Every structure is written in structure tokens, then in C-alpha cells.
Amino acid sequence: MDIKVHVRKSDGDAYVVELAGEIDVYTSPKVKEAMTELIDQGHYHFIMNLEKVRYIDSTGLGVLISALKRVREFGGSVSLVCTNPQIKKIFDITGLVKIFGIFDSEPSAMKELA
Amino acid sequence: MRAPVQAVGAVGIVELRIPNKAEWVAVARLAVAAVAHRLPFTIEEIEDLKLAVAEACTNAIQHAVGASSIEIICDASAEALRLTVRDAGHALPAASLSVSSFETPETPSNLGVFLIRSLMDEVEYTHDPETGTSLVMVKRVAH
Numbered sequence: 001m002d003i004k005v006h007v008r009k010s011d012g013d014a015y016v017v018e019l020a021g022e023i024d025v026y027t028s029p030k031v032k033e034a035m036t037e038l039i040d041q042g043h044y045h046f047i048m049n050l051e052k053v054r055y056i057d058s059t060g061l062g063v064l065i066s067a068l069k070r071v072r073e074f075g076g077s078v079s080l081v082c083t084n085p086q087i088k089k090i091f092d093i094t095g096l097v098k099i100f101g102i103f104d105s106e107p108s109a110m111k112e113l114a
Numbered sequence: 115m116r117a118p119v120q121a122v123g124a125v126g127i128v129e130l131r132i133p134n135k136a137e138w139v140a141v142a143r144l145a146v147a148a149v150a151h152r153l154p155f156t157i158e159e160i161e162d163l164k165l166a167v168a169e170a171c172t173n174a175i176q177h178a179v180g181a182s183s184i185e186i187i188c189d190a191s192a193e194a195l196r197l198t199v200r201d202a203g204h205a206l207p208a209a210s211l212s213v214s215s216f217e218t219p220e221t222p223s224n225l226g227v228f229l230i231r232s233l234m235d236e237v238e239y240t241h242d243p244e245t246g247t248s249l250v251m252v253k254r255v256a257h
Contacts, residue, residue, distance in 0.1 A: 024143075025172040026136035055143075057168050058225035086161045093232045094225060 003027035004052075005034045014045040014079075014113055016106065020052035023060030031060065035067040044076025047109045056087055061096060068099065077101070079109040124152040128188040132171070134181050134201065139171045142186050146197065149188040153195055154255055162233040163195065163253055169226035170199035170249045178203025178247060194235070194254045202246035 003021040068078040079101040103109040132138035150160045181203030189196040236252035
């Protein structure tokens with residue numbers, strides 16, 4: 001079990017963080033580290049692509065929430081790309097759909113940022 | 115899609131003990147999924163069970179002081195899957211396991227407990243200073 005984190009710059013100001021695998025108590029520190037590094041470098045707009053994430057738990061949600069809190073201090077944003085119904089359900093029942101923009105595709109998320 | 119109903123073979127108890135370390139939580143998740151597959155749960159319900167047991171183990175890892183291992187007991191019956199997650203440490207007070215403690219969606223600390231409460235049909239928490247902490251979670255089989 002592992003999580004792969006791939007970061008790339010989008011056409012605009014945002015960075016796309018592609019995650020693949022499972023985000024749990026063991027793997028979430030790797031995601032947190034990547035996000036902390038990007039934010040410390042002065043990047044505040046992110047599209048987190050969760051299309052290849054098979055599983056996420058509260059520690060993974062915690063990392064996303066922490067990132068959002070930090071970038072908001074600088075007028076930033078964190079949008080999510082997610083179509084997995086089980087993962088969307090977790091965002092639904094925790095009410096996190098209200099604080100993250102959740103999109104079906106990267107282009108949709110980009111469009112919102114533009 | 116609901117899995118075909120298993121016969122008598124689906125009834126039984128499976129016990130697992132994992133080290134109280136983050137890298138072992140996935141093993142608990144997979145074991146519970148394997149047991150749940152033997153009951154007529156939907157794929158979605160099995161995912162719920164995986165998440166609930168993982169959250170309980172994570173809670174033990176993050177809060178159980180002095181526990182070297184976590185015990186997971188899967189009690190499968192025709193009616194339900196009863197999961198017990200037990201550790202021998204000193205853990206959260208029972209009050210912190212109430213849903214009301216999850217005050218805002220932006221408070222990550224109690225998200226795990228909130229998820230367990232949301233995904234399972236019954237949740238019971240007990241703490242004994244002698245034996246440690248036990249979280250019993252039940253998911254009923256829909257007939």
C-alpha cells in the first residue's frame with residue numbers, strides 16, 4: 001500500500017497535485033509533506049486530483065483541510081477532482097462538500113479557478 | 115450490487131492482532147473486507163466497514179498510550195457483522211466519542227469518530243483502566 005504524489009503546474013496559477021493510491025494514517029504524512037513544501041514555496045492555489053485515489057480516511061481529509069486552512073490565509077484555494085462515489089460520499093457525510101469545490105474533471109476545476 | 119447470500123460458512127469469528135503502528139492499519143482493513151465479503155453486504159457497505167475499522171485502529175494508534183497492539187474481532191452472523199477493536203492503552207474519554215463533538219466540518223480531530231458513527235448501525239465505546247479501550251461497531255445485514 002502506498003500513495004503516489006505527482007505535482008505539476010497548470011496553465012494558470014494553480015498547481016495540480018495528482019494522488020494515486022490510498023490515503024490513510026500511514027500514507028497521509030507523505031501528502032502533508034508535499035503540500036507543506038508547496039505552500040512554503042508560496043503556492044496557494046491547488047487542484048487536488050483524486051481520480052486515482054482508491055481510499056481516503058479522516059487523516060487524509062485532515063491533510064486536505066489543513067492545506068485549505070493555510071492557503072485561505074493567503075487568499076488561496078483548494079479544489080478537488082473526484083468521481084469515485086465512495087470518496088464523494090465521505091465528503092458528503094462529513095459536510096466537506098460545503099468547503100471544498102468538488103469537480104468531475106480537471107478542466108472543470110480549472111474553469112472555476114479562471 | 116448485493117453479494118450472493120452465503121450459507122452457514124459465513125457465520126463465525128475471526129480474530130486479528132496487529133502492532134499498534136500506522137503501517138498495519140491496511141491489514142485490518144483488508145481482513146475486515148474479506149470477512150464482510152462472506153456476508154450479503156453491498157460493495158458500498160463493505161467500503162463503510164473498511165473505513166470504520168480503519169478509523170477505530172487509527173484512533174487507537176493516535177490516542178492509546180502504552181498499547182503495543184490492537185485486537186480486531188470480526189463476529190459474523192446471519193444478521194450482522196460485529197467488529198470489536200480493542201487496545202490495552204489509556205485512550206480518549208467516552209465523551210469525546212459523541213457525534214456532537216464533531217462541531218464543524220473544518221475540525222479534523224473528531225472526523226474519524228464522526229465517520230464511524232455515520233457509517234455503522236451501532237457503536238459502543240467502553241474503557242476499563244485494567245483492560246483498556248474497546249470500540250464495538252455493528253453493521254446489520256439488510257434483508
